[in-house]
Amino acid sequence: MRGIIPFVAGAAIALSAGWAGFPYAIYKSRPQPVDFSHRVHAEKAGAKCEDCHAFRNDGTFAGIPSLDKCTGCHAAAMGTTAAEKNFIDQYVTPQREPQWAAYARQPENVFFSHIAHVKLGQVKCETCHGDQGSTDKLPRYQEDRISGYSRDIWGTAGRPGMTMDNCVDCHRKQKLEREHSCLECHK
């Protein structure tokens, strides 16, 4: 009996340490280059999603905007926040592109088409990206140390995941006979 208590206690400590420590062991994380706030831009600048996240004429999605979309407004500081000053000093003035990390980035062999979903399918940004378009703070970007994949494709903080199962689930729910072949979504 005396042997069991230390064993159970030891197992509990080892398990909880593993449980808590595992994410740090498997994921490495880094902050985004700029303290960007979607909410500030929606409220103070009245910017719409497509002002920054536009489609090109050939139907491809431009994704995260490049610096030239920002410089029009941020040539000089409009507010007094440290975040804006940092952004201007480090990126706008030296004309340096911020190295954004895309939380939703899929593995290299996945083909995803925004225009098919947003324009033909009328799916809302929020359905797939959750509240990311209206947050005030950018969470740290986490990537799997082994595969290099973003943790977010598995779904985090109440946001939907975007794994192969998730894609297929939605397609099936909408009675879309979509999965004719693997190359439909792979490349």
Place this chain on the structure above:
Amino acid sequence: MSAKKYGMSIDVDRCNGCGACMVACAVENNIPPAHAGINERKGITWIRVYKVDNGEDYPGKRSAFVPVLCQHCGEHTPCASVCPQQAVDVDPQTGIVGQMPERCLGCRYCMAACPYHARYFNWFDPVWPAGMEKTLNPDVAPRMRGVVEKCNFCHGRLHAAKQRAAAAGTEEIQPGDYVPACVEACPTGAIRFGDLNDAASETAKAAKDANSFRLLEKLGTDPKIYYRSKKDWVRQIASAPKVGQPHENNVGRTPRSARDPLVALLAPARSSAPSSAPLPTRKETLHG
């Protein structure tokens, strides 16, 4: 979207063996430069121009060039039926035979099953010279060592065409909006591409041409690559007999030249031992 059946018609009489299709294909599909340890059997050429001749000596000698790529078999697709991993599928919407390298376990059963030598194994991890990575095509994912790959009619271009169509608010791709790289590169217009279901398409018409033939039609795999030649000897070279069964075109006809790549490729002997079949040397395949 109405179901398509993409196919090609290749006019052998127009092919002058320049190899532009092979280069365009390699560039489009992120095929790395040949590894130092590469030999004829280990290289990767989704499309490959073979030189064939009629086996006669001067002055009767005639030769021709035959580009061979995945034939996108529609029936009993040999590679798909043997794959233990379901890494190969035939898209019912397009007829394209797709290969999923990430799903492939590298057993190479499909390579043995393919009657056309159209599948290639990655013996090495891809390596690009410094700086060249920037020129890779983002629409095609590079493959890793240990998996099989092959032509998929430049599927990345199909994706791009679909996106252009979506930008115009439709799912229907216009003919000519989706064309594989080899077709685009061919300087003599020998390779044409189109929808075989669309009776008005040039490819569908060419397929019905009296001079049209397919490689190893007798196997019943229903390939979607139609070849065409006005020359009898060229048309015959493509129709090897069924194994152990003489075919009227082949009675009394031994492979006329053991070095003749298409004969070697298509001779019945190779169906029992594909890897021991004499493969052409590079010199012979292209500029022989």
